[in-house]
Amino acid sequence: MKKPRLSESQEDYLKEIFKLRELNETVSMQDLARKLDVRPPSVTGMIKKLCAMNLVEHEPYKGVQLTETGEKIALEVLRHHRLLELYLARHLNYSWDEIHEEAERLEHVISEKFEAAIADLMDHPTHDPHGDPIPTAELEIPDSPSLVPLPSLKAAKSIVIGRVMTQDKDILSLLFRLDLTPGQEIELIKNEAAGIRVRVNGSQYLVPQTIARLIWCENTET
Amino acid sequence: MKKPRLSESQEDYLKEIFKLRELNETVSMQDLARKLDVRPPSVTGMIKKLCAMNLVEHEPYKGVQLTETGEKIALEVLRHHRLLELYLARHLNYSWDEIHEEAERLEHVISEKFEAAIADLMDHPTHDPHGDPIPTAELEIPDSPSLVPLPSLKAAKSIVIGRVMTQDKDILSLLFRLDLTPGQEIELIKNEAAGIRVRVNGSQYLVPQTIARLIWCENTET
DNA sequence: ATTATTATTTAGTCATGACTAATATAATTA
DNA sequence: TAATTATATTAGTCATGACTAAATAATAAT
Numbered sequence: 001m002k003k004p005r006l007s008e009s010q011e012d013y014l015k016e017i018f019k020l021r022e023l024n025e026t027v028s029m030q031d032l033a034r035k036l037d038v039r040p041p042s043v044t045g046m047i048k049k050l051c052a053m054n055l056v057e058h059e060p061y062k063g064v065q066l067t068e069t070g071e072k073i074a075l076e077v078l079r080h081h082r083l084l085e086l087y088l089a090r091h092l093n094y095s096w097d098e099i100h101e102e103a104e105r106l107e108h109v110i111s112e113k114f115e116a117a118i119a120d121l122m123d124h125p126t127h128d129p130h131g132d133p134i135p136t137a138e139l140e141i142p143d144s145p146s147l148v149p150l151p152s153l154k155a156a157k158s159i160v161i162g163r164v165m166t167q168d169k170d171i172l173s174l175l176f177r178l179d180l181t182p183g184q185e186i187e188l189i190k191n192e193a194a195g196i197r198v199r200v201n202g203s204q205y206l207v208p209q210t211i212a213r214l215i216w217c218e219n220t221e222t
Numbered sequence: 223m224k225k226p227r228l229s230e231s232q233e234d235y236l237k238e239i240f241k242l243r244e245l246n247e248t249v250s251m252q253d254l255a256r257k258l259d260v261r262p263p264s265v266t267g268m269i270k271k272l273c274a275m276n277l278v279e280h281e282p283y284k285g286v287q288l289t290e291t292g293e294k295i296a297l298e299v300l301r302h303h304r305l306l307e308l309y310l311a312r313h314l315n316y317s318w319d320e321i322h323e324e325a326e327r328l329e330h331v332i333s334e335k336f337e338a339a340i341a342d343l344m345d346h347p348t349h350d351p352h353g354d355p356i357p358t359a360e361l362e363i364p365d366s367p368s369l370v371p372l373p374s375l376k377a378a379k380s381i382v383i384g385r386v387m388t389q390d391k392d393i394l395s396l397l398f399r400l401d402l403t404p405g406q407e408i409e410l411i412k413n414e415a416a417g418i419r420v421r422v423n424g425s426q427y428l429v430p431q432t433i434a435r436l437i438w439c440e441n442t443e444t
Numbered sequence: 445a446t447t448a449t450t451a452t453t454t455a456g457t458c459a460t461g462a463c464t465a466a467t468a469t470a471a472t473t474a
Numbered sequence: 475t476a477a478t479t480a481t482a483t484t485a486g487t488c489a490t491g492a493c494t495a496a497a498t499a500a501t502a503a504t
Contacts, residue, residue, distance in 0.1 A: 009460085046462095
């Protein structure tokens, strides 16, 4: 079995299919075009190629899916990305909103050796700074606490943030400044129409619904 | 003035022209083809393009030269490369013969931020693990001690290695195992036809001429 | 000075991975 | 069911950066 080394583009396609698949039931060509910032015909072309390589399967109008091999590759890229994000934040003093872009470029070029080295250095972490799970070296996805969006919770004294579902730099830097970060314990005071009133480290904020929806928390009920 | 962002190929061409220029008086298309591992017509094509961008100048049959802008870019890439090599060796436990390849890929994708971060972390080093000078952030080449090849020296008690002029993995790993590394102090016992007899950390070796020529040392004689 | 050799360039091809414009197919709504 | 809208695909183009084969220019040797 040969290992033909994929292009960065191809890796990005696989990664994006994987990420979209986690959210939506089905992944359309358009979804991909949007996320990858290319035009639909480009997607058609690339998906054709990936099909021929047995990395994805495609039923027109029904969606794209990764094959087992395709998923392995996606997970490898995702592992690189998330390890890198954590590494940049922890060891190179990157701020939260800077890590994504850099990781996006580095993920395609680091070797197995590099991956292993930073994983070692960080003691084989299971989640990145956004709370996203980091696939293990064996490409399994580690267990995460079951999470729900902040707006779906009722007022409660102690809620722990698990994950922030955005890569938008402005939002990230805002959340970072307010300490609305994974691991942080907050108090949900009241769920209002305009937003969610929370207390974090003694300070009180009204978090707009749009932003609150991006904050997923450990499910305290039941 | 626009900054058109060069391709990795283009950066490699500029870097290689710079490095060749340090050794030879003149840089031919063939030299470039050899070093870059491409065929001469490819070089012609690319040089043409770089000329149009005002990054190099080319007198057919007389050689290629960097313009000021071209040199700046070459130095930037070189700075990335050498900082990375040192960083990989120091912080990620890379062995000497592994750093080059990884740096070769990373040098094109790291940001200014990344460059600054690792430079800071290492206290703005002036030389990489091979003894090659690391251009400063302002893209000046730092002073190096004046060096001469090991075979040109006479027997002497205390000689300090300054630089090893190879990227061959086997040779590097050999030199590393024998402690024939920049900064190391050695005794030159005798310059024989077959090689150079040296003592390093108490052990005695006969270093073949081919290899000895790659080892440059601080010039002890006036 | 002519010939041989080496260096360089032209001309033309190929693969990648984007693009636009136009078309076809499916899903949705009237 | 037909019309409309959304989705996907063809067909054809372009830029990049490699390649081969053939031609041309410079240098070295006889």
